[in-house]
Amino acid sequence: MRGVHILFLLCLWGAVSHAQEPSLEASVDKNPVAIDDQFTLSFVLTNAGMSGGKNLKLPNLEKFHVMMGPSTSTSMQIINGAVSSSVTYSYVLQPKEIGTFTIGSASIDIGNKTYTSAPITIEVVKGSPQANQPKGRQGVSGDLDAQLSENLFLRASVDKTRALQGEQIILTFKLYTRVAVQNYNLNKTPTMTGFWSEDIEMPKQVQLTTETVNGKQYQVGVIKRMALFPTQPGTLEIGPMEITTLVTVRDRRSWDPFDAFFSDPFGRQIEYVVKSEPLRIKVDPLPVGAPVSFKGAVGRFTLNVKADRLEAKTNEPISVKVTIAGTGNIKVLESPAIEFPKDFEQYTPKVSDAINRREGKINGSKTFEYILIPRYPGKKVIKPVEFSYFDLGKREYITLRSDEIAFIIEQGAPAAAPFVAATPRTDVQLLSQDVRFIKLSKPAFRRRGEFLHTSPVFVALTLLPLAGIAGVFVYTRRRQEEMRDVVGYRTRQAIKVAKRGLKAAEALLKEILSGKDGSSEKKLQFYAEVAKALWKYVGDKFNIQQADLSIETAVNELHKRAVDGEIAASLRSVLELCEMARFAPTSLSLDTLQKTYDDANKIIVDLERTLKKS
Amino acid sequence: MKRMICIVMFAASVHAETPEQFFDLANQAYQQGMFAEAIEKYEMILQSGLVSGELYYNLGNAYYKAGNIGKAILNYERARRMLPNDDDVLHNLQLVNLMIADRIEPLPRVFLWDWWDGITSWFSMNGITWTMYGVFLLTLVAGAAFMLAPTYALRRAAFIGVMVGVILFVGMLSVFLGKLGDLQRSDIAIVTADVATLKNSPDPKSTDAFVLHSGVKVFITDKVKGWLKVRLADGKVAWIEQNTCEVI
Numbered sequence: 001m002r003g004v005h006i007l008f009l010l011c012l013w014g015a016v017s018h019a020q021e022p023s024l025e026a027s028v029d030k031n032p033v034a035i036d037d038q039f040t041l042s043f044v045l046t047n048a049g050m051s052g053g054k055n056l057k058l059p060n061l062e063k064f065h066v067m068m069g070p071s072t073s074t075s076m077q078i079i080n081g082a083v084s085s086s087v088t089y090s091y092v093l094q095p096k097e098i099g100t101f102t103i104g105s106a107s108i109d110i111g112n113k114t115y116t117s118a119p120i121t122i123e124v125v126k127g128s129p130q131a132n133q134p135k136g137r138q139g140v141s142g143d144l145d146a147q148l149s150e151n152l153f154l155r156a157s158v159d160k161t162r163a164l165q166g167e168q169i170i171l172t173f174k175l176y177t178r179v180a181v182q183n184y185n186l187n188k189t190p191t192m193t194g195f196w197s198e199d200i201e202m203p204k205q206v207q208l209t210t211e212t213v214n215g216k217q218y219q220v221g222v223i224k225r226m227a228l229f230p231t232q233p234g235t236l237e238i239g240p241m242e243i244t245t246l247v248t249v250r251d252r253r254s255w256d257p258f259d260a261f262f263s264d265p266f267g268r269q270i271e272y273v274v275k276s277e278p279l280r281i282k283v284d285p286l287p288v289g290a291p292v293s294f295k296g297a298v299g300r301f302t303l304n305v306k307a308d309r310l311e312a313k314t315n316e317p318i319s320v321k322v323t324i325a326g327t328g329n330i331k332v333l334e335s336p337a338i339e340f341p342k343d344f345e346q347y348t349p350k351v352s353d354a355i356n357r358r359e360g361k362i363n364g365s366k367t368f369e370y371i372l373i374p375r376y377p378g379k380k381v382i383k384p385v386e387f388s389y390f391d392l393g394k395r396e397y398i399t400l401r402s403d404e405i406a407f408i409i410e411q412g413a414p415a416a417a418p419f420v421a422a423t424p425r426t427d428v429q430l431l432s433q434d435v436r437f438i439k440l441s442k443p444a445f446r447r448r449g450e451f452l453h454t455s456p457v458f459v460a461l462t463l464l465p466l467a468g469i470a471g472v473f474v475y476t477r478r479r480q481e482e483m484r485d486v487v488g489y490r491t492r493q494a495i496k497v498a499k500r501g502l503k504a505a506e507a508l509l510k511e512i513l514s515g516k517d518g519s520s521e522k523k524l525q526f527y528a529e530v531a532k533a534l535w536k537y538v539g540d541k542f543n544i545q546q547a548d549l550s551i552e553t554a555v556n557e558l559h560k561r562a563v564d565g566e567i568a569a570s571l572r573s574v575l576e577l578c579e580m581a582r583f584a585p586t587s588l589s590l591d592t593l594q595k596t597y598d599d600a601n602k603i604i605v606d607l608e609r610t611l612k613k614s
Numbered sequence: 615m616k617r618m619i620c621i622v623m624f625a626a627s628v629h630a631e632t633p634e635q636f637f638d639l640a641n642q643a644y645q646q647g648m649f650a651e652a653i654e655k656y657e658m659i660l661q662s663g664l665v666s667g668e669l670y671y672n673l674g675n676a677y678y679k680a681g682n683i684g685k686a687i688l689n690y691e692r693a694r695r696m697l698p699n700d701d702d703v704l705h706n707l708q709l710v711n712l713m714i715a716d717r718i719e720p721l722p723r724v725f726l727w728d729w730w731d732g733i734t735s736w737f738s739m740n741g742i743t744w745t746m747y748g749v750f751l752l753t754l755v756a757g758a759a760f761m762l763a764p765t766y767a768l769r770r771a772a773f774i775g776v777m778v779g780v781i782l783f784v785g786m787l788s789v790f791l792g793k794l795g796d797l798q799r800s801d802i803a804i805v806t807a808d809v810a811t812l813k814n815s816p817d818p819k820s821t822d823a824f825v826l827h828s829g830v831k832v833f834i835t836d837k838v839k840g841w842l843k844v845r846l847a848d849g850k851v852a853w854i855e856q857n858t859c860e861v862i
Contacts, residue, residue: 435706438644438675443668445633445659451794452743462747469754476761 022047022110024117026103032123035098036277038067042090043106043117056089059104059119068092095124144249148272151178154243156190156276158228165286166298166329167392168362169228170200173241173276176211176218182246182269184223190276191239194232194283196332200225201357227362229298229329233285242275286390291399293336297389299328303336305385305402313412318372320405322349324387325365330355335368336387341380341407345373377411498604501537502597505529509597513590524582526593530600531578534571537604541611551575558607567606574599633659637669644672649680667696671703678710684806684828684860686710691804691831691862695797698735715827720847734793742793746786753779801834803842803859810859812852816841823852832859 022045029040041061045053056070069091076085095101100123107116152175159170175184206221223243230236248269286298304323312318324333330353340346347370355364374380382405391398452458499506508526535549542557551572558568577596640655656673674689690707697703737745756775763769805826813820816838826832826846832854836843841853 433709435675435678435709436702438641438672439668439702440638440641441668442634443637443666445664445666445669448663448665452740453790458743458747462750465751465754469758472758472761 022053022115024053024106024108024115026106026117026120028103028120028122031120032125033095035095035124035126038092038094039122040090041069041093041103041120042088043108044086044088045108045110045115046086047084048087048110053087053108053110053115055109057107058091059106061091061093061103063096063101064093065096066091067094095122098124098126100124144270148179148247148249152176152181152245152247152272152274154223154241154274154276156238156241156279158238158279158281161280162282162284163230164284164298164390164392165230165233166296166332166390167230168299168328169230169281171197171226171228171238171279172222173224175206175221175223175243175245175274176213177221177245178216178218180248181221182248184243184245186224186241187244187273188240188242190241192228192236194234194236195228195230195238196329197229198227198331198355198357198362200227200362227357228281229332229362230281230283231296231332233283236281236283238279238281240276240278242273245272245274246270247272287395287397289397290390291386291388291397293386293399294388294390294397295334295336297324297328297333297387298392299326299330299389300391300393301326301328301387301389301400303385303387303400303402305338305382305405307382307405307407310406311408311410312374313410314374314377315412316374318374318407320370320372320382322368322370322385322402323365324367325363326389327361327363328389328392330362330364330366333366336385338370338385339383340370340372341374341382343374343376344380345375347371374407374409377409380407380409381405382407495605497537497608498601501533501604502530502601505533505597505600509593512593523593527578527581527596530596531575534575534578534600534603537607538571541607561611563607563610567603567610570599571603574603633662633664637672640676641672644676644679647679649676652676653680665692665696667693667700667703669693670696671700671706674706674710678706682806682828683710683713684804684808687714687829687831688804688806688860688862691802695862696739698738711829714829716830718830718846718848721849730792734789734796737789737793739793739797742786742790746783746790749779749782749786753783800861803832803834803844803861805830805832805854805859807858810854812844812854813841814852816843816853818855820853824850826854834861 025044025046027042027044029042030037031039033039043056070089071091073088073090074085075088100121103120103122105116105119107114109115155174155176157172157174159172163169171190173190175181202222202225206223208219208221211218211220224241228238246269301324304321304325306321306323308319308321320338322336322338324330324336335349335351349368349370351366351368353364353366355362384404385402386399387402388397388399390396505526508522508529512522512526535546538544538554538557539546539549542554542561544553544557554575555568555572558571559565574596577592636655636659640652640659643649643655644652653673653676656669656676659669660673670689670693674686674693677683677689678686687707687710690703690710693700693703694707753776756772756779760769760772760776763772805828808828810826810828812823812826814823830846832842832844832846834842835845835851838853840856842856842859843851844854844859845851
């Protein structure tokens with residue numbers, strides 16, 4: 001819009017060549033002004049020309065709240081071909097304190113020149129509570145309006161302007177009147193973002209009381225009461241409420257009660273709109289350190305968790321009611337977290353609340369009813385339910401805990417479902433994951449950097465078998481060498497065999513030779529032993545039965561094996577000598593004994609050597 | 615009362631002469647939820663120069679409960695070296711590894727390496743040593759039999775036994791040496807600081823390469839006074855301050 005104006009101005013600029021000197025003027029729309037009233041400070045720039053003003057510098061306005069601005073409006077006049085234009089910068093201000101203040105000069109640049117406004121002195125006076133400029137008045141003259149505004153106003157008040165998040169605030173709208181209000185109608189309910197509000201029930205008939213404000217007596221009626229619960233921290237605004245009243249007025253200048261006596265008793269009825277002032281509430285956040293189960297409840301509550309029965313059969317529903325009762329922001333309460341047994345079927349809870357709005361405080365209860373269906377028998381437990389709230393009295397978080405509820409579920413009739421063929425099986429649910437427990441068994445400590453294979457015992461255990469195998473190696477090696485010396489080996493072996501066979505004979509011979517016992521019996525025994533050893537040797541060697549043994553068979557056997565005839569002859573002679581000795585033992589001299597032994601020995605050794613060879 | 619307890623504890627710590635008793639005390643502290651105290655006791659056993667897989671495992675648990683993921687992983691890794699087949703150790707290590715803030719995708723490996731790791735981790739150090747010792751003894755017995763066997767058939771059987779034994783022994787020896795190397799390798803470290811900023815060169819003024827959180831495993835490739843050049847499992851390379859990580 002402004003652009004269009006400027007464009008228009010531009011068009012005319014060429015036609016109208018001359019213009020007046022620009023000026024900047026400051027003005028206020030009211031002076032004096034009430035402390036709680038708003039006023040408009042305007043700077044009017046006239047005849048700024050095509051380029052307009054730039055760089056408006058405001059005076060110091062720290063004594064006032066700047067409620068709005070700047071808003072700019074442009075106007076243009078053409079009178080008798082003389083063009084005058086003006087640009088208005090306006091600010092809506094509200095005084096901060098009572099007194100007389102000077103609003104300093106503002107300045108603006110036009111082209112290269114700077115124009116300044118004259119300072120303004122403004123007087124701020126103690127204001128009387130009054131409704132804001134009522135809007136939409138009907139048939140109310142300015143005079144009457146001023147009179148009415150003094151005698152009829154709506155006031156919003158709260159019981160506290162600073163509250164904690166979730167703390168109850170009582171908002172009261174009172175109608176102050178010194179005129180007869182016939183009726184009233186709610187036009188606009190107050191807006192309140194950031195609150196949960198609950199109307200407090202009021203009696204149908206407004207109870208009137210008397211109150212004195214600024215020395216004047218008013219009839220006061222509470223027309224609306226609300227309980228507010230801030231849901232967020234910060235500065236929250238409660239918007240104005242607007243009501244239309246039907247007022248009887250008498251056409252009089254004065255409201256003096258004496259005059260009233262003389263005035264027309266039947267006044268006329270007019271509609272008059274009153275509006276409350278907006279309110280600001282500072283909401284502080286709740287202190288830190290809220291417990292986990294805290295979900296925003298503020299006030300004072302009790303918790304009750306109850307099941308309708310503790311013993312049930314499978315597939316029979318159980319109802320568990322969680323009731324939170326008390327004073328506070330009941331409506332916004334959420335269900336506390338409940339750990340139901342994992343194999344209970346569970347449905348979304350039915351929530352119901354009973355709120356008592358009659359008293360000054362909102363109280364009541366909220367109930368969450370859970371329907372559970374146990375599917376498996378056994379002992380099932382609902383762990384204690386935790387509910388936390390912030391206690392406004394104690395200024396601390398309080399956690400309530402219900403008792404544990406234990407159910408005994410018995411196997412009931414199988415679910416009346418002919419379709420179910422098998423029990424539905426679910427995976428084992430991992431309820432929580434944690435590290436496994438520590439090891440309590442006795443640990444096998446060892447020194448850092450120490451290993452089994454370097455320990456002396458292990459080294460010894462390794463070396464010992466190595467030594468063993470080395471011994472075996474040496475042993476076999478030596479045996480092999482001996483094996484190479486075949487004759488020597490055979491001889492040694494044969495001698496051993498002969499010695500073993502003739503052991504008894506040798507012992508006897510020694511006895512006889514030593515002269516201990518030279519009796520013929522001993523000699524006889526000696527020959528018997530020699531014969532026995534030879535026979536045994538031959539029998540074992542040639543595998544001949546004892547019964548078949550005779551000198552002939554033995555000699556034959558030797559021949560068969562191509563043994564040297566000398567050995568056979570020697571064997572024969574020794575065996576014959578032995579047989580002979582049995583019959584004439586005395587005839588045998590000691591020399592013969594020795595010779596017989598040597599011969600027998602030689603026979604066995606020779607036989608061993610020759611038979612091995614083959 | 616508290617002082618009494620202190621005195622009693624002190625007395626206990628003085629009189630607990632065997633590390634086993636000390637270990638039991640630490641376990642008791644752990645069971646009572648006094649994790650800091652348990653950690654202190656376990657660490658004291660370690661300081662005395664004794665080590666054991668169970669000790670490292672319990673210490674890892676205590677660190678985990680005390681909220682120190684880096685140290686927990688470090689000790690689980692140490693425990694795994696000594697108890698490669700222990701289910702609890704592997705479970706806890708795996709679980710705590712999930713809590714590392716950084717996700718590092720390891721580079722793909724040749725499958726043979728995985729096989730090799732499978733084989734080596736099948737044996738404990740003492741297990742492989744004794745198994746090898748058994749094979750060694752059997753081979754020696756077969757060798758002795760070979761030398762002493764009276765008949766040709768027996769000698770042949772013994773010879774086959776010796777050959778099998780030698781092959782087995784060589785295989786075991788390579789596993790053993792591999793394990794020994796793994797046990798003694800000092801080029802794997804775990805980040806124990808909560809946050810470690812890795813640099814592009816070993817200099818605090820150097821540009822930041824990336825940030826690691828506690829518990830990440832790094833492979834040391836180089837060392838410069840106070841700094842370690844490390845490679846991550848995904849191949850990234852940077853320098854880390856030595857005091858922010860600890861060698862397994």
